[in-house]
Amino acid sequence: MTPKAPPRLPELFLRRCLSNSTVDEIICADLREEFFRRVAAESNSNARKWYWLQAMSVATRVGLRRVVGRSSKNDFPHNTPEKPRIGNGMNHLLQDLRYAMRTMRKAPGFAAVVICTMGLGVGANITIFSLINEVMLRPLPIADQSEVMRVYTSDFSSGVFGGSSYPDYMSFKESSSFEDMATYSFPVAFNLGSTGVADRVSGSLVSGNFFNVLGVNPAAGRLFQPSDDLTVGAHPVVVLSHGLWSRQFASNPDVVGENVVLNGATYTVIGVTADGFTGLEIGSNPDLFIPITMYGTALPTMAGRPILEQRGARWLRIVGRLRDGVTQASAQSEVTTIMAGLAEEFQSNMGTADHPDEPRPVTVLSVRNAAFGARLIDETADRAQLLLSVVGLVLLIACANIANLLLARGTRRQSEISVRLAIGAGRGRIIRQLMTESVVLGIAGGLVGIGFAAGLMQLMVPLGLSRVLQGALVLPELSIDGLSLAFAAGLSILTALVFGVLPALKATNPDLVTGIKGGVGMAGGHTRYGPRNGLVVLQVAASLVLLVAAGRFIDNARSVYNTDLGFEYDGVAVASLDVARQGLAESEGRAFFDQVLERVRTIPGVRDAAYANFLPVSPAGMRSSFGVEDLDPELGGTPEINMNNVTPGYFRTLGIPLIQGRDFSSFDTPAAPLVVVVNSAFAQQYWPNEEAVGKHLYQGEIEFEVVGLAGTNKYRAVREDPLPYLYFPMSQSYQPSVALAIRTSGSEPTTVLPAVRDVVRQIDPTMPVFNAGSLRDQLGSVLAQEQSIAVLFGVLGVLALSLAAVGIYGVMSYTVAQRTREIGVRSALGARGADLVWLVVGGSLKLSLIGIAAGVLASFVVNLAFTGMMGDVQASSPVTFAGVVLGLGFVSVLASLVPARRAASVEPLLALRAE
Amino acid sequence: MAPKKKNLGEFEQSVLLAIVETASESFAIEIARVIETRGGRAVSRGALYTTLERLEEKGCLEWSIEEVTPENRAVPRRRFEITELGVEMLRQSRAELLNQLKTIDSVLGPGA
Structure with missing residues (x-):
């Protein structure tokens, strides 16, 4: 009869009552051992009876001693305070945290390198995320923006996002898909002031229902009503933006009812828009609003001309709020039908260019997507995607570095881990401990990353780097808000978990004998470096992709500079x-x-x-x-x-x-x-x-x-x-x-x-x-955007290159340290210094070459993707490509030279004694 | 802190004696087996382990963890050793026991 395990219930009870100290582990093990002896010598049921009795007796008597605080003084030094197992989860977490802090203090250099590397990677990501958040994700300050659509008219000749005329607007307004529809002009320049030197401000002409449709509230006074735009030239009233009100009028509410002079005409201020409303196009914030019927003031050349009656005068933007339950698609089909009807009646609503026989296309687009200058939508989304992939790549390289460092450290800590495994600590317990260390490092790295991002944002504004997403429009203000912080926290912890898993699994791989002996195989070293070499290859490949992309954008910026503009701008x-x-x-x-x-x-x-x-x-x-x-x-x-x-x-x-x-x-x-x-x-x-x-x-x-x-x-x-x-x-x-x-x-x-x-x-x-x-x-x-992208990519490329260099250096130093004895033997047998240098440099070159080969393949794929994404950016030149490949090879040689010199200076005798 | 000088109880004496007897094999399991064989009765493991700890507190014994090697066993064991104080207290117990025996002899007569 095969011996069964001891009865589970008393065993569980026993473990609950005792602590997890070594002494108590041994007591439990003793009882198990005696149980099996009794199974062999007597019978299973006798043994079970015995185990029940003894387990209960030990649990109550020894357990009681634990609770009243008397304990064995002579406990195994590496183990934990003896407390009853009740509430151990929290206890373990605290222990793990304490232990993690202690390990960090014990190796401050290691911790600093990991935290800084991580900070760089995470910081770059937070910066780009904040930029995208600012430009694309933050909601517009209008009510229920998902219902708000913009309507564009195109003539086929230049994109779909053209303006519409006032008569067309009045026709679209009949549409049953929209609850209401308003129109407004792009901001135009105004001279604001009575006498003396006027201030130059920008203002938008809007229909009387503009603020109602958007659901914008006044900060003071009132906003326009439909009754404010009935008769051309008869409504000299102005609404100030919150920005202008605080800048020019010191947020004085008494300004409502006062007169101001706009382009020489007198207007009455009737109200101020709510804080945060900056118009519908990001980057073109109007300072004031006047009724559309007052166009004669805003556009002096149009004064007296009936531009509100000309169907061909397409100078207005249209925004409408959908009725409940109406979709964007059905609104689109309705306005298309309206346009087809108009085109039958009016020649000016037919297309031009190559489509003289078709009605002009009309596009309905949600206001969110249209917010940053309609022409730039696709480009902006693509740029955002591109930037996120690029910083993601930087983070990947940083993670590869950290994983490498942790692997090396795991190897150094092998004997500590093996001892803990041997005296009965579970593998899960140790993995959890190692992961806790990773997460602590990750959180510290995340904090450094937030600081780094804050600094980077300060730098981005004067360098105009935030322009990369927005063409030549006004630069967005960058700040780290709650969403960015959440992003940072999520990213740090995720990164920590990802880069911590592999080293933790590897370090706890139970090869106890070698581990305890503190030996690290010599000839068998290759399998041990396996994942580390893989990480170096990954780093080199990722850096190459990034550098090739950077080179491509730099080439591009240069070619834009060298374009013959057809006129002489100097002087x-x-x-x-x-x-x-x-x-x-x-x-x-x-x-x-x-x-x-x-x-x-x-x-x-x-x-x-x-x-x-x-x-x-x-x-x-x-x-x-x-x-x-x-x-x-x-x-x-x-x-x-x-x-x-x-x-x-x-x-x-x-x-x-x-x-x-x-x-x-x-x-x-x-x-x-x-x-x-x-x-x-x-x-x-x-x-x-x-x-x-x-x-x-x-x-x-x-x-x-x-x-x-x-x-x-x-x-x-x-x-x-x-x-x-x-x-x-x-x-x-x-x-x-x-x-x-x-x-x-x-x-x-x-x-x-x-x-x-x-x-x-x-x-x-x-x-x-x-x-x-x-x-x-x-x-x-105008050229700044090209330049900004090139600079940004250049910076990220250099960052990636330095991280890759640190990675190569780390792996090579480690390899040299591991092979000290082998190198000593070679040296003793007559290998010259140059041979030993080559041993190391060659190893590094081999890894780099594999990485470069992988990177070149990946770059071709990425190049294709770029071409699809940004057709106007030309492909990387072969010179750039070759330059990047040579540069990376050079860096990898450079990074392995220091360890190589160390190898060459190994004293054979010392090296042989080292084991 | 100097260990308290206190007389040993009967079970404590048995445990210390068993440690001396088992010599290099003085692990908890062996100690229990010796006591059980000699005394002819079952030993409560709860009593055994608390007694071992009490003896340790009194300074009568010390223990160390036996190195685990792949050749011997998977689980570590504690090897107990009697201290000089333990030996002295055992001797003292013997003297006391002899004293008691003499008293019995004088009251009941030798060979009773």
């Missing part, structure tokens, strides 16, 4: 003027501009100067439909073309080549025949192989004669394809808001700006001069 100073907003009529404005230009040209160092509506490269622009000579209007012959209004000398000032014909001149007066200069891309597209000069463009009955052909430059974006472009003389089309471009002879164009300000002040002391600077700097802000 050009710029400044903006806006006379309409100071209340100047057209004749006064013309006189003012002429005077300023005349005097600016006489400033020493100024070679030329001219005005334009827009200077390149700027996303702002104007476009309009034109009939083109020789192009059949029936076949979609009225394309929308980007255009600009400039004064004579503009091409000279910016160094844009005039290929044929003439520049504008003072003879191009409003009374003279209307003229236009086209660019080469326009000529190529509409009159290929023909002389452009002498042809005509039409707008209704109006005819423009082409008098010149200018070179094509970059107008709205550095990476744009050649864009057809038209220039009109400002003398034939008055523009009250202009940019002044000044070509200087010096290398630092901004030195003329004080003189320019003086000139303006002499002519009109109240006129603000804004956006003054050098054209190069203004281009810089």
